[in-house]
Amino acid sequence: xxxxxxxxxxxxxxxxxxxxxxxxxxxxxxxxxxxxxxxxxxxxxxxxxxxxxxxxxxxxxxxxxxxxxxxxxxxxxxxxxxxxxxxxxxxxxxxxxxxxxxxxxxxxxxxxxxxxxxxxxxxxxxxxxxxxxxxxxxxxxxxxxxxxxxxxxxxxxxxxxxxxxxxxxxxxxxxxxxxxxxxxxxxxxxxxxxxxxxxxxxxxxxxxxxxxxxxxxxxxxxxxxxxxxxxxxxxxxxxxxxxxxxxxxxxxxxxxxxxxxxxxxxxxxxxxxxxxxxxxxxxxxxxxx
Amino acid sequence: xxxxxxxxxxxxxxxxxxxxxxxxxxxxxxxxxxxxxxxxxxxxxxxxxxxxxxxxxxxxxxxxxxxxxxxxxxxxxxxxxxxxxxxxxxxxxxxxxxxxxxxxxxxxxxxxxxxxxxxxxxxxxxxxxxxxxxxxxxxxxxxxxxxxxxxxxxxxxxxxxxxxxxxxxxxxxxxxxxxxxxxxxxxxxxxxxxxxxxxxxxxxxxxxxxxxxxxxxxxxxxxxxxxxxxxxxxxxxxxxxxxxxxxxxxxxxxxxxxxxxxxxxxxxxxxxxxxxxxxxxxxxxxxxx
Numbered sequence: 001x002x003x004x005x006x007x008x009x010x011x012x013x014x015x016x017x018x019x020x021x022x023x024x025x026x027x028x029x030x031x032x033x034x035x036x037x038x039x040x041x042x043x044x045x046x047x048x049x050x051x052x053x054x055x056x057x058x059x060x061x062x063x064x065x066x067x068x069x070x071x072x073x074x075x076x077x078x079x080x081x082x083x084x085x086x087x088x089x090x091x092x093x094x095x096x097x098x099x100x101x102x103x104x105x106x107x108x109x110x111x112x113x114x115x116x117x118x119x120x121x122x123x124x125x126x127x128x129x130x131x132x133x134x135x136x137x138x139x140x141x142x143x144x145x146x147x148x149x150x151x152x153x154x155x156x157x158x159x160x161x162x163x164x165x166x167x168x169x170x171x172x173x174x175x176x177x178x179x180x181x182x183x184x185x186x187x188x189x190x191x192x193x194x195x196x197x198x199x200x201x202x203x204x205x206x207x208x209x210x211x212x213x214x215x216x217x218x219x220x221x222x223x224x225x226x227x228x229x230x231x232x233x234x235x236x237x238x239x240x241x242x243x244x245x246x247x248x249x250x251x252x253x254x255x256x257x258x259x260x261x262x263x264x265x266x267x268x269x270x271x272x273x274x275x276x277x278x279x280x281x282x283x284x285x286x287x288x289x
Numbered sequence: 290x291x292x293x294x295x296x297x298x299x300x301x302x303x304x305x306x307x308x309x310x311x312x313x314x315x316x317x318x319x320x321x322x323x324x325x326x327x328x329x330x331x332x333x334x335x336x337x338x339x340x341x342x343x344x345x346x347x348x349x350x351x352x353x354x355x356x357x358x359x360x361x362x363x364x365x366x367x368x369x370x371x372x373x374x375x376x377x378x379x380x381x382x383x384x385x386x387x388x389x390x391x392x393x394x395x396x397x398x399x400x401x402x403x404x405x406x407x408x409x410x411x412x413x414x415x416x417x418x419x420x421x422x423x424x425x426x427x428x429x430x431x432x433x434x435x436x437x438x439x440x441x442x443x444x445x446x447x448x449x450x451x452x453x454x455x456x457x458x459x460x461x462x463x464x465x466x467x468x469x470x471x472x473x474x475x476x477x478x479x480x481x482x483x484x485x486x487x488x489x490x491x492x493x494x495x496x497x498x499x500x501x502x503x504x505x506x507x508x509x510x511x512x513x514x515x516x517x518x519x520x521x522x523x524x525x526x527x528x529x530x531x532x533x534x535x536x537x538x539x540x541x542x543x544x545x546x547x548x549x550x551x552x553x554x555x556x557x558x559x560x561x562x563x564x565x566x567x568x569x570x571x572x573x574x575x576x577x578x
Contacts, residue, residue: 098483121497133497135490156496160489168483169490175476176499183468186545187461190532193541194387194457200449201424201458207445208410208422209520210465212501231498243479252482253573256475256548284542 001025001148004053004060004080004087005044006073007094008035010229011120012063014127015093018153020044029053054080054087059149063093066238070094074104081111090115091146093134095174095235097242098164101137105163114142117163118150119170121177123230125217131155135173137166171246174239177277178260180214181236185263185280188219192285198223222281229276236277237264290314290437293342293349293369293376294333295362296383297324299518300409301352303416304382307442309333318342343369343376348438352382355527359383363393370400379404380435382423384463384524386531387453390426394452403431406452407439408459410466412519414506420444424462426455460535463528466566467549469503470525474552474569477508481574487512511570518565525566526553 001024005016008030020026020042027045028036029052040046047053050073054060060080062073070092074080080090090108092101092115101117108115116138126132133156136143143159150157160169187210191201202223206215218230240261247254263280272279290313294305297319309315309331316334317325318341329335336342339362343349349369351362359381363369369379379397381390381404390406397404405427415421423443425432432448439446449458476499480490491512495504507519529550536543552569561568 121494121499123498126497133493135493156493158489158493160493161486165485168485169480169493171483172476172480172485172490173494173497173499175479176472176494176501176504179468179472179475180499180501182545183465183472186468186543187464190464190536190541190543191458191461193539194460194535196450196454196457196461200447201461204422204424204445204447204449204458205410205462205465208415208462209412209502209506210410210462210469212465212469212503213498214501215465217498246483247479250482252479254475254479256471256545259545259548 001058004057007063022152049078055083056085057087059089060087098167101164117166135169180212185284189284218278222278227275234273293346296353311441338367344372345374346376348378349376387456390453406455424458469501474573478573507567511567516564523562
């Protein structure tokens with residue numbers, strides 16, 4: 001397929017690389033051109049704007065950070081929907097509010113373009129290994145037409161419902177991620193205070209009913225003092241605020257999520273916004289004293 | 290080995306059965322004799338008291354509920370340490386306070402008996418499949434001498450430290466279990482309020498960074514309205530109160546655990562104490578309205 005790809009961060013870059021390796025014709029755009037070096041060397045084309053990346057493609061994909069960036073990429077003056085030759089399909093892999101997914105779907109439809117909201121889970125590891133979980137909202141036809149794209153980096157790809165359902169499912173996902181991260185932090189702080197050998201503790205609790213992806217993948221990083229982001233604190237805070245706003249709007253209680261949002265905001269406030277979410281361990285260990 | 294086994298609940302019965310099937314000579318005791326039927330039919334012997342179960346054995350094991358029961362089984366007038374011929378080793382697989390593990394170790398040592406605290410994780414599924422995680426506290430010699438016992442039903446067996454370290458590690462484990470259970474409840478309540486198809490949501494979020502043992506094993510039970518206990522609410526509340534008491538004593542903050550303890554106590558108060566821990570989903574779904 002002829003694919004335009006916008007956004008080459010810690011997730012977007014390996015996802016685009018998988019598409020390239022799967023034999024697709026990929027043109028990329030990202031704000032900081034140097035981030036495209038490896039992809040250009042591997043055969044990708046360069047576009048000077050989202051509009052140029054999208055023009056005349058089968059599909060234009062975005063994987064960016066904040067909702068405002070998603071809006072600029074698709075609705076801005078140099079956005080995908082301003083392309084001289086509109087693509088057939090837009091897929092937004094970013095995590096955004098459901099309302100933004102609905103707007104993308106509506107504005108696309110008005111121009112005869114299909115759209116899918118397709119946020120992912122699995123972190124940088126999942127993106128690199130091509131084992132992401134992808135939760136897709138949109139029409140069944142659009143979903144079917146994007147199969148080859150998802151197959152390039154997705155291991156578990158589920159069409160969860162109409163436009164917006166992908167983002168609502170991602171909110172569910174982030175509630176779970178927040179719970180496992182905060183649980184990991186509190187548990188390791190307890191273990192440390194109790195004078196236990198954290199490595200041995202981890203080797204046994206990870207394997208039983210206390211196990212989680214977070215514990216298996218992020219706790220070992222925390223134990224060796226590696227705070228590099230698989231998934232950044234800044235992004236989790238953004239996601240949790242989306243969840244809280246949505247929950248407040250719908251009158252849903254989300255006490256644990258609110259508690260997690262408070263903790264991660266505190267990490268942000270103390271300068272850890274660009275660390276990985278495993279920084280919760282450092283934060284709660286410091287809180288011991 | 291010649292093994293005395295005390296306690297045949299949802300965990301103890303399959304654990305004792307694994308020992309029997311591994312070729313050990315097993316004598317069992319439990320308060321409700323009918324619970325021993327399957328084991329007696331499979332070749333186990335019956336003892337009328339913990340003392341009788343323990344007498345003359347290589348090892349006497351307990352897998353019971355409350356700390357008071359652990360005390361009665363080992364320190365009571367018909368307890369293991371009152372056996373006419375003391376066993377060589379005591380192993381308590383129950384989840385108890387660290388202080389009780391230390392007392393068991395001391396009172397045993399005074400009589401020339403070794404002791405291990407060896408709480409497990411993995412739920413009824415792990416007990417039946419022989420895939421439990423076992424976190425063991427005690428001397429290296431005692432740990433080595435119990436290898437055959439652990440091998441019968443343990444998949445991940447870790448000697449975490451001296452007497453009491455097994456129970457401290459189990460506290461860490463239960464903090465993690467509580468976090469994943471509450472996260473599951475809050476996430477599924479959100480998904481339900483958002484009008485999502487819970488089965489599809491689960492199929493995609495379980496596979497990524499939001500995944501956990503709890504989500505894979507307990508969420509499907511909740512979705513089909515199966516509240517039967519793998520692990521009972523009453524027992525989780527007991528465990529979390531042990532964690533909270535220990536945390537308060539050591540000045541450790543455990544806010545998430547306290548929050549989880551509050552929720553599970555509310556489930557208990559509304560009559561769900563004998564349900565499985567997945568009842569958190571029902572509780573938080575009801576809380577929506």
